[in-house]
Amino acid sequence: MRALQRYRIHLGTAAWILHRLAGLALILYLLVHIWVIHHLIGGQQSFDKIMEFFNNPLAKALEIGLVGVILYHLWNGLRVTLIDMGVMVERQKALFAAAVVVWLVTWGVVAYAMLTKVGGLLSALAKIGGGGLS
């Protein structure tokens, strides 16, 4: 991989590197997710405790970031699938641009929905403004 250091990063390379990083991030998330869910074994109290641990603005921000990672992996994954199916192989850059637009729009919509729902980031931030992390 030393060669990568001095080879130009074309658009397709960037798309691929981001796709790989997103994949790794998803594996990492899956491990955390399984760890959180395993608290169910300890009963309701144990689960409530761990959910309380994640009930803070940082976790909310990470959650929105996670949605971005999932959606990038989804839309770029579909781009690669389309290319493998022979669709727009000669216009991969336009296809990537389209994937990025759809990615950002869907991410924005989901993030908006998450923020405006009960206990969203905005209200949590307002809480910090009001009296620190608690």
Added chain:
Amino acid sequence: MANHENKTLTFRIRRYGTGGKAHEHYWQEYKVEAMKGQSVLDCLNEIRFKQDGSLTFRRSCRSGICGSCAMTINGVSRLACETQVMTLGTETVTVEPLKGFRPIKDLAVDIDPIPEKLLAVKPYLITKTPPPSDQERLQSQAERSRLDGLYECILCGCCTASCPSFWADEKYLGPFAFLKAYRFIADSRDEGEREHFEALDDKHGLWRCHTIFNCVEACPKSLNPTKAIAALKRELVKNRIG
């Protein structure tokens, strides 16, 4: 002769195995007075002929046919003879050997893997039925035109040298081998699909392509190996399911 279109360029060259530094990479810089229209190969020749006779690189036809002068110029695999220095738009031109291949001396790399990868896909017409008596195996114009964009490869290795999958796995067959395989699989006269596919359906074969498109960016003949790879993947899946 000074000309307003002349420009002094710095050539920063990645050297290897010369200057008493066996098996060691090092950078060396040369100044070249370059003219508009001059190729990188012209400049390298100027360095070799007038400044440093020890600078080693391959070249032959100087017209984009033989593929000998493939090297990494400003971070991209290209043919030195087809790359005009002025179009690069940089004061310093960085020249390195092809990536991923074993270095021999300066810009010359061991290109043995190129014929090896090529031969692995059996790059020739395989037939099982006899030809029509006293006739060639004919093709319609439409059948022939399916081979456009597949047969023009000059085997310079720019694509494979640009491919991260090849950097990670030197046994990876690489873009040009796939392009060549598809050139025969797509040929209406060929009956050796199984033989061509043998090396492709392998851990060093098709499935290692991650659709990065560096090969398409690099190809000096503007061919599209990724398109051929996509077609081969579809054929392979179709054959397995069907």
